[in-house]
Amino acid sequence: MSVEFCGLELVHPIINASGTFDAIAAGRAFGEELIERFPFAAFVSKTVTLQPRQGNPPPRLWELAGGLINSIGLPNQGLRGYLQHDLPELARLPVPLIVNVMGSSRDQVAELVAAFGERAEVAALELNVSCPNVETGLLMGADPAEIAALLDRVRPLTSKPLIVKLTPNATDVPAVARAAQGAGADAVSLINTLRGMALDPRTGRPWLGGVTGGVSGAAVRAVALAQVHAVAQAVEIPIVGMGGVASGADALDLMRAGATLVAVGTESFRDPAAGLRVASELAELAANSAV
Amino acid sequence: MSRSPAPFGRRAAKIVARETLGAYVVIRASDPGGPVPRPGQFYMLQAAERWGGGEGERPFLPRAFSVLRMIGSPPTPELHFLIEDVGPGTNRLCELEAGEELLLVGPLGNGFEAPREGRGALLVGGGVGIAPLAIWQDELDASTPALLGFRDAEHAVGAGLMANASVATDDGSVGHHGLVTDLLEEQLDARGDELEVYACGPPAMLEAVRATCVRHAVPAQLALESGMACGFGACFGCVVPTVDGYVRLCLEGPVLDAERLVGAAAFAGTGAGH
Numbered sequence: 205m206s207v208e209f210c211g212l213e214l215v216h217p218i219i220n221a222s223g224t225f226d227a228i229a230a231g232r233a234f235g236e237e238l239i240e241r242f243p244f245a246a247f248v249s250k251t252v253t254l255q256p257r258q259g260n261p262p263p264r265l266w267e268l269a270g271g272l273i274n275s276i277g278l279p280n281q282g283l284r285g286y287l288q289h290d291l292p293e294l295a296r297l298p299v300p301l302i303v304n305v306m307g308s309s310r311d312q313v314a315e316l317v318a319a320f321g322e323r324a325e326v327a328a329l330e331l332n333v334s335c336p337n338v339e340t341g342l343l344m345g346a347d348p349a350e351i352a353a354l355l356d357r358v359r360p361l362t363s364k365p366l367i368v369k370l371t372p373n374a375t376d377v378p379a380v381a382r383a384a385q386g387a388g389a390d391a392v393s394l395i396n397t398l399r400g401m402a403l404d405p406r407t408g409r410p411w412l413g414g415v416t417g418g419v420s421g422a423a424v425r426a427v428a429l430a431q432v433h434a435v436a437q438a439v440e441i442p443i444v445g446m447g448g449v450a451s452g453a454d455a456l457d458l459m460r461a462g463a464t465l466v467a468v469g470t471e472s473f474r475d476p477a478a479g480l481r482v483a484s485e486l487a488e489l490a491a492n493s494a495v
Numbered sequence: 496m497s498r499s500p501a502p503f504g505r506r507a508a509k510i511v512a513r514e515t516l517g518a519y520v521v522i523r524a525s526d527p528g529g530p531v532p533r534p535g536q537f538y539m540l541q542a543a544e545r546w547g548g549g550e551g552e553r554p555f556l557p558r559a560f561s562v563l564r565m566i567g568s569p570p571t572p573e574l575h576f577l578i579e580d581v582g583p584g585t586n587r588l589c590e591l592e593a594g595e596e597l598l599l600v601g602p603l604g605n606g607f608e609a610p611r612e613g614r615g616a617l618l619v620g621g622g623v624g625i626a627p628l629a630i631w632q633d634e635l636d637a638s639t640p641a642l643l644g645f646r647d648a649e650h651a652v653g654a655g656l657m658a659n660a661s662v663a664t665d666d667g668s669v670g671h672h673g674l675v676t677d678l679l680e681e682q683l684d685a686r687g688d689e690l691e692v693y694a695c696g697p698p699a700m701l702e703a704v705r706a707t708c709v710r711h712a713v714p715a716q717l718a719l720e721s722g723m724a725c726g727f728g729a730c731f732g733c734v735v736p737t738v739d740g741y742v743r744l745c746l747e748g749p750v751l752d753a754e755r756l757v758g759a760a761a762f763a764g765t766g767a768g769h
């Protein structure tokens with residue numbers, strides 16, 4: 205089931221959702237077998253920021269019926285640490301590398317895009333815009349004008365495919381997607397996590413160190429389907445669909461709603477090889493039905 | 496580092512027996528083709544059927560368990576796990592019967608390291624935290640001393656899983672009336688310079704063990720717990736604070752040297768633990 209996506213030839217349509225699979229850590233846990241049976245057709249990195257981040261204080265996880273709230277807080281080594289330590293290792297993966305970046309100003313995003321834009325190891329960039337612009341106070345991904353201004357700034361800096369990762373915590377997600385397309389995005393990906401919260405039953409105070417967090421997993425699947433469907437009506441550029449995908453049938457749903465690729469996130473926590481399973485179930489379903 | 500890599504992905508393991516042991520349950524699962532774990536390593540477990548629909552419509556994620564021991568040898572090893580029913584995940588695992596299946600991933604994390612030159616092991620366990628110490632004693636020597644603390648007589652039945660054990664209970668119903676760290680203090684006073692401590696147990700006990708060992712300048716390897724979603728470094732959910740900042744316990748641990756831990760904070764706020 206090979207597929208073309210923004211000029212990349214992928215062996216199947218299943219990739220990972222950013223921040224839900226660390227190929228370097230998984231290599232330590234599973235050894236060479238991870239590379240021999242790599243579960244994704246492209247590998248998407250965790251969000252990289254300009255400066256290193258420790259992430260949020262624990263606890264960082266709260267389990268829900270059919271899902272999870274996380275307040276991880278985007279820990280990463282920063283641009284310099286990533287270029288030095290992670291990039292050389294990830295370049296050895298048997299699949300194309302998509303680097304996910306986030307900044308809290310247009311200049312920061314521009315610096316990240318420029319730095320990765322010139323690296324041969326990087327096949328494409330994903331912009332995580334679920335973050336406020338400290339200059340305007342607006343969530344970059346929640347406002348069409350904000351997204352257009354961001355892309356006007358960074359689009360000229362690279363010829364690599366730019367994927368805009370939309371936040372579901374926006375009033376009008378299709379309008380943001382349209383603005384991204386208009387300003388030169390090559391693709392959009394959705395959904396990121398939905399804002400959620402849990403209270404410690406013993407104290408009545410917020411459980412998560414970050415107070416609120418992002419909801420993912422099966423619990424958000426129906427939201428993802430509705431948003432992918434709505435965005436597909438609004439844009440012509442390809443869509444990476446994600447949110448609660450746990451089976452080939454879930455992936456097929458998102459593709460029927462308009463996704464070209466499907467990303468597996470939280471399900472990898474339940475089954476490290478979920479990507480392989482979803483891809484083979486999808487291939488079987490596709491062979492037996494007219495997609 | 497003491498780590499045996501896991502086969503990639505989750506695999507089915509048939510339950511061959513379940514035994515009730517006082518307040519605990521031991522489940523035994525056959526793991527054909529599975530690797531030999533290092534003592535201190537853990538597995539992520541879920542029931543193949545009916546994983547979900549318990550209290551709060553959970554569990555959803557797999558749960559982490561230290562391997563209690565491995566019987567038999569490859570290619571047909573049998574893995575044992577010691578489980579205390581504290582919530583929907585452990586509740587479901589405790590009701591699994593022979594013939595039912597687990598889905599497991601592992602062995603994961605880093606196990607214990609051999610004692611430093613010139614020192615012998617002293618095992619210190621609290622409650623269900625005795626699990627990784629049992630397989631470590633199996634490997635070291637049955638004469639390795641173990642100090643084990645429990646709430647009461649029903650829990651202290653667990654001490655039968657280990658050899659050469661001195662028991663303390665909170666209510667005094669078995670052994671020393673008081674804390675296992677009282678017994679540790681005695682040992683370290685008498686011959687601390689000959690010992691390396693290996694400990695696993697609830698957060699308050701581990702912090703007391705850490706502080707006691709620091710005071711006596713005795714090296715200690717502590718097996719910690721924290722809330723885990725994945726167990727293989729994917730989610731960054733399981734971090735604990737160390738002198739090097741937050742580290743993922745499932746990857747750098749669960750066994751950490753006491754001197755890497757910054758104090759009580761390492762055992763607080765992690766969510767899990769009982």
Ligand SMILES: Cc1cc2nc3c(=O)[nH]c(=O)nc-3n(C[C@H](O)[C@H](O)[C@H](O)COP(=O)(O)OP(=O)(O)OC[C@H]3O[C@@H](n4cnc5c(N)ncnc54)[C@H](O)[C@@H]3O)c2cc1C
Nearest residue numbers: 266267558559560561578579582583584585626720721766
């Ligand atoms: C490396 C490691 C090894 C372990 N080894 C063993 C072992 O050998 N034997 C054993 O019995 N246990 C062991 N544990 C602990 C075991 O993993 C937990 O007891 C288990 O995960 C509890 O799951 P549960 O669904 O039964 O309980 P939960 O309801 O998940 O409760 C466990 C704790 O999690 C918190 N909690 C409650 N609700 C939620 C929620 N919705 N989301 C997140 N957190 C919540 C609370 O602090 C609660 O006390 C180990 C843990 C680790 C990390």
Ligand SMILES: Cc1cc2nc3c(=O)[nH]c(=O)nc-3n(C[C@H](O)[C@H](O)[C@H](O)COP(=O)(O)O)c2cc1C
Nearest residue numbers: 221222223251274332395396420421447448469470
């Ligand atoms: C633990 C965790 C960490 C995540 N980290 C990131 C991240 O660093 N960058 C990002 O763009 N999205 C991140 N996400 C969001 C996922 O990429 C994905 O959009 C979302 O989880 C929905 O998919 P799922 O339900 O299949 O997990 C994270 C999600 C989880 C659960």
Ligand code: FES
Nearest residue numbers: 726730731733745
């Ligand atoms: S449990 Fe997911 S990173 Fe440790």
